[in-house]
Amino acid sequence: METTSARQLADLVGDLDGERPPRYAALAQRVRTLVADGRVPLGTRLPAERDLAAALTLSRATVTAAYARLREDGWATARQGSGTFAALPAGPHRGAWVPAPVDDGTIDMAHAAPSAPSSVPAAFAAALAELPRHLPQHGYHPAGLPDLRARIAEGYGRRGLPTTPEQVLVTAGALHGVGTAFNTLLRRGQRLLVEQPTYPNALDVARALGLRVLPTALDPDEPEEWLSAAERALGTVRPAGAYLMPDFHNPTGRLLDTAGRERLARALRRAGTTAVVDETFAELWLDTPPPPPLAAFGEGHVSVGSLSKTFWGGLRIGWVRADAETVRRLTAVAVRSTMAGPVVEQLAAGALLDGADAALGDHRRALRERREALVGELRSRLPAWRVHEPAGGMVLWCGLPSARSRALVTAAEAYGLRLAAGPLFGTGHALDDRLRLPFTHPPEVLRDAVALLARADADVERGSRPATDHGRCPSDPVV
Known part of the structure; x- marks a missing residue:
């Protein structure tokens, strides 16, 4: 305790x-x-x-x-x-770590949640045009609309992992997929290997299910060290499951190369460990595309994807990819919480995937511009910080001069800047010398955010906390 x-x-x-x-x-x-x-x-x-x-x-x-x-x-x-x-x-x-409504003037740098591109309303228009042919039916598709499952399967094939529609379960976002996989494949009290840091909501799901989290330290500057630590943990503890993000890891941005995936797959196979692989950022490569999915290097692993970061979180469309028998088991668990996904959103998701190449090209160009703006501003205004520039994703994992992440969050609140402290991404009090910053806002907003961040950092350096009369009240908590 x-x-x-x-x-x-x-x-x-x-x-x-x-x-x-x-x-x-x-x-x-x-x-x-x-x-x-x-x-x-x-x-x-x-x-x-x-x-x-x-x-x-x-x-x-x-x-x-x-x-x-x-x-x-x-x-x-x-x-x-x-x-x-x-x-x-x-x-x-x-009870979950999700974006909250922001006050007027508040800049939310706690969450990596992009606004919807112009392709989203067009996709919903196409979905409504397609809807009439579904209305004579009951509308329940527990594993997802067949056409959408087929499109998702085709996407895995293009990425180097042959997949049939029967190997896909459509979920209400990636977190729903992760939770369904944990609930189906693991039992209370079993160990779950995770990278440290990792995605906070996945940690919450694991804890709620009574899993025993086994953290392995991940430093983006020393990725080989994590592989060695993971191999040791897999070899000695042999956890039942692992929650991993090899594609532009959230929050470090680490991309596991082909050799690393082969090495990790061997270690998982020797340990008899099933990996739940979060691929939410896999399509958001900004420099070079990633290798094939981890499941292409070893059988039995579960891949989880989503449209929340590639298009819009409001869609609440995600999926799980596994072997057909596992998908049947996952579906039986998923229907306990949601009988089936909404038809209109799934039709819109199919339309978005049909036009994904053009839309993702625009999205990547915008993210590159925003990454450059945020990195440039941080290096200019906060030169003592260590700013690692990731090859993809939409967040920076910044190294701070001292353990001050918690203090920065408090100081920044008074300036109308919402941050997430580094320890939120870990399993205890560690990571107070780290801060995750998303580059999902337009460049001018990012520049304003860094200006406020520099003021808050100066307050922390002086050991003072700014007064709260900067034209606004302290922000509500991010919940």
Whole structure:
């Protein structure tokens, strides 16, 4: 059980003098933010009310009221005789790490969520034109529309992994596919090897299913070290499953080359480990295309894809690719939470895939321009930072001069800049010397964001926290 001391939590909360009254609500809001972005991990025991009041120079009644607000809203739980513990509210609208509505003027650099290209409305128009021929039927396709499954299968064939439609399950996005794969292939208590850092929501799904996460450190500057660590872990622990991102890894941007995939596939085969491979960024190569999917190098692995990053997250269309028998098992599990996917969105997805070459070409050109803008601004304004330029994807994984990621998040909030702290992408308190920054915004927005980031970094360097009267209130937590 993790515990945070009163002094540690007070340092994370910062100065409340600039907050609007009542003070207890401001304190509850700050703690909500810390829990939501991972700076106070779930299940952490919060300090005693008296101790936190002393550390913040507040009345005990103020802290008591703040804790009560946190419990009422689901951000904390109380255990008789044990204390108060950090929690997430029940319900998908508040219990997952997803983009929240932003205040006027707020720049969200916490999430890599692109806006929809012009091809999306055209695809929906085509879908509506196609819809009438489906209306005489019941509309339920548990594994997905046959035409869409065929298009997805063809895409894998072009990438070097021959696939039939029966090997494809259409899901409500990549996370739904990852969760379905975990739920189908793994049992509570089994070990799941992951890269560290990794995608936070996948970690949450694994924990919710009772899997024991086995992190292996991934440094984008030393990718061979991760392969060696993964081989050792696979050889000694022999985990039942692995969650991996070989294609422009989120958040490091690492691309595993052909030799690395062959080496990893051998290690997985020797260990008897099934890999769930997240290929969300696979089509977002900006320099050179990636090698064939990892499943092309070894049988039995599950590939997960999505249209959320290549086109638009609002589509909620993803898929799982596996052998036909595994897809039947996955489908049986998927229908427990959703009987079938929406027909119109699947028809639109098919239209988007038909025109994917042209649309992705435009998308890649925009991302290259934005990557160049963000990298250039960071190197100009924050020269002490280590900025690794990835060959694809849509995020930078920046190395900071010191362990200051959590402090930066807090400082940046007052300037209208939303960030995600490095530890959010890991399994504990590590990675506070890292910060993930997406290059999904237009160049002018990225330049503004880096200007605000430089101001926040200067505040952290000075050991001060800016006042919150910069024309806006502190942002709501990213949940």
